């Protein structure tokens with residue numbers, strides 16, 4: 001008899017990619033190799049996180065600040081170095097752009113021009129590391145095209161539809177890698193006994209509506225009136241529940257699986273919101289549209305936005321189509337009144 005459990009345990013990331021692409025051409029091989037290396041980065045970071053309190057020098061601050069103007073944590077630097085180390089000799093990636101680096105990192109040696117660019121947030125939600133709550137890594141893979149004479153990532157300023165692959169690794173009770181190469185959204189769970197990411201959910205579809213709204217209501221006083229209208233609505237209507245962990249990847253993963261909406265709006269202090277387009281919002285928007293959801297800045301579809309700067313921010317409203325539409329209905333109502 002056919003052993004489905006054994007076959008499932010053999011469905012690793014690389015095998016799954018080749019099956020998705022139904023081709024074994026150079027691009028398929030490249031994407032499979034790229035995703036396998038993303039998986040290796042995830043394993044290395046997961047290993048560090050799982051013993052962070054016990055590893056001398058793993059936690060705490062470096063004393064520097066990053067492009068966010070946030071204090072840099074040692075775990076941010078370690079995770080950033082992991083991605084560079086993993087892709088250094090790949091011969092696949094020429095450009096690495098990260099929240100932790102003002103300018104992209106180039107891998108000149110053994111790297112034919114016009115290969116791939118990796119844009120990533122190595123540890124998102126790192127404030128959660130010290131209290132052992134979930135954190136994540138977010139990644140986006142693009143074709144490296146065009147010149148970057150000033151080495152500031154000018155060739156990466158493209159809309160989100162151009163992404164070849166996108167996804168995240170959620171470091172939670174289990175380590176889950178979720179990816180899409182434009183053929184649906186699929187989740188893999190790290191089996192520590194094998195040291196492999198094994199297929200756990202295929203072709204994930206986000207519910208059309210969900211009970212969860214995920215937003216930091218502590219910023220209520222900083223929001224536009226439209227967001228306050230939405231919040232008053234969900235406060236007054238049953239069937240909604242608030243869930244917010246302060247770490248984007250975990251909050252997003254809940255929306256992907258259970259439906260609802262995650263919002264990081266513009267605020268008085270940060271009119272364009274806090275989240276970075278190219279390596280936080282756009283990869284998640286790519287995934288969610290593949291899963292039948294929606295993502296908006298409040299004014300435009302998120303994937304249409306072309307940033308003017310590598311670390312550009314946008315407001316983010318992302319989740320079930322009906323819930324994103326509800327938030328937008330309050331925005332549009334306020335616009336009509338103006």
Ligand code: P6P
Nearest residue numbers: 124125126216246247248249274
């Ligand atoms: P706030 C973490 O610093 C992060 O970038 C995201 O992971 C998270 O969604 C957001 O910021 C939380 O920001 O302002 O609600 O604390």
